[in-house]
Amino acid sequence: MAILCASWLTFGFASPTAIQDMRSELASGTVLKIHGSVPGGDACSHLRTLRLGTAPGSDRFVIAPVASRSSDFSDSASKEGSIQSQTIASGKMARLSGNSARDTFDGTRLVTALLSNRLDAPNGLRGFLPEAAPDVLNAVAMLHRADSHRLEGVPPVLADLVNNDRADVLATAYAPSDPFHASSTPFDALLGGRDDVGRFVPPMAEGDHSWMRVPLPPMVFAGAEQKCLATGIYFEARGEELRGQAAVAQVILNRVRNPAYPDTICDVVYQNQHMLNRCQFSFACDGIPDVITDRRAYRLAKDVAMAVTAGKIFLPEVASSTHYNATYVHPKWAQSMERMTEIGTHIFYRTFGGGWS
Numbered sequence: 001m002a003i004l005c006a007s008w009l010t011f012g013f014a015s016p017t018a019i020q021d022m023r024s025e026l027a028s029g030t031v032l033k034i035h036g037s038v039p040g041g042d043a044c045s046h047l048r049t050l051r052l053g054t055a056p057g058s059d060r061f062v063i064a065p066v067a068s069r070s071s072d073f074s075d076s077a078s079k080e081g082s083i084q085s086q087t088i089a090s091g092k093m094a095r096l097s098g099n100s101a102r103d104t105f106d107g108t109r110l111v112t113a114l115l116s117n118r119l120d121a122p123n124g125l126r127g128f129l130p131e132a133a134p135d136v137l138n139a140v141a142m143l144h145r146a147d148s149h150r151l152e153g154v155p156p157v158l159a160d161l162v163n164n165d166r167a168d169v170l171a172t173a174y175a176p177s178d179p180f181h182a183s184s185t186p187f188d189a190l191l192g193g194r195d196d197v198g199r200f201v202p203p204m205a206e207g208d209h210s211w212m213r214v215p216l217p218p219m220v221f222a223g224a225e226q227k228c229l230a231t232g233i234y235f236e237a238r239g240e241e242l243r244g245q246a247a248v249a250q251v252i253l254n255r256v257r258n259p260a261y262p263d264t265i266c267d268v269v270y271q272n273q274h275m276l277n278r279c280q281f282s283f284a285c286d287g288i289p290d291v292i293t294d295r296r297a298y299r300l301a302k303d304v305a306m307a308v309t310a311g312k313i314f315l316p317e318v319a320s321s322t323h324y325n326a327t328y329v330h331p332k333w334a335q336s337m338e339r340m341t342e343i344g345t346h347i348f349y350r351t352f353g354g355g356w357s
Contacts, residue, residue: 149176154312155303161242161313169198170221171310200311207338208320209354211257216309220256220265226305228266229253233301234292235283237346244344245301247318249308251348254322258354261322317341321348
């Protein structure tokens with residue numbers, strides 16, 4: 001019984017009769033020869049018949065002569081091998097013709113597949129490799145939508161605020177993963193002939209200042225700079241709605257762009273911090289230790305900071321504002337500026353002259 005069980009395990013539960021049939025085939029000089037990467041055939045004739053009859057790609061199995069141990073064939077085996085070789089050759093030609101016809105690009109079939117309800121277009125496009133037929137790549141380029149990656153890398157909580165399909169090329173957290181999405185790389189921006197390749201430049205509105213056309217310095221994406229921006233958002237606006245937090249972040253970044261202010265985030269946030277209650281952002285010089293106690297709110301501030309820096313979120317109503325104040329105070333400087341909008345408990349302003357007017 002143990003020997004019988006062992007033979008079942010070894011030969012795939014084949015019957016002794018099937019094993020004997022296989023031996024007969026070996027003796028006659030023919031075995032299954034496998035082309036390509038199709039899974040191996042079963043050693044047992046009855047299982048092999050089932051595989052050949054049902055498995056996709058089973059037409060890739062052919063019968064070929066096999067040499068005996070003495071490396072020669074009998075006359076009958078040679079004749080049989082010659083006939084089989086002719087049959088195989090004609091079969092290959094037929095298959096090659098069929099494959100050639102199938103390889104011809106069918107634009108109608110591609111468009112129908114991409115636009116059908118049964119296929120997710122972005123995922124479906126990944127099946128066409130860059131080295132595929134030019135017609136396929138052209139169809140992909142025509143059907144690919146720029147907004148397919150609008151929310152790539154964006155935390156779900158910020159999705160409703162995203163209004164830009166493309167992120168700054170230096171914001172690698174938002175880099176599209178689709179190989180068919182035409183995009184620049186950080187090396188293009190840092191090492192290329194132009195400094196603005198792939199960089200985010202805010203849309204200009206009437207009354208905005210020329211310095212808004214300048215991309216942010218690359219260093220704003222550094223960890224230390226992002227920490228300063230997130231800290232400013234946290235202490236200045238953590239009680240605000242997300243739009244209000246993004247507005248504060250935009251004001252800070254506008255000052256980085258504006259030549260009238262320091263050119264780093266940290267220097268903007270902590271400008272004049274040594275002057276008690278006379279700095280640019282009150283938390284930096286109010287004499288109260290800057291201790292972050294709400295970790296969840298701080299993580300959200302970090303997400304807002306990166307999204308606004310990358311240009312995924314840009315509030316046109318805030319535009320080139322460089323100032324804001326709480327609704328419950330009335331600073332004198334506000335009278336010399338253009339009021340832009342009110343979001344939450346903050347009122348936002350831009351200057352008429354582009355800096356201190």
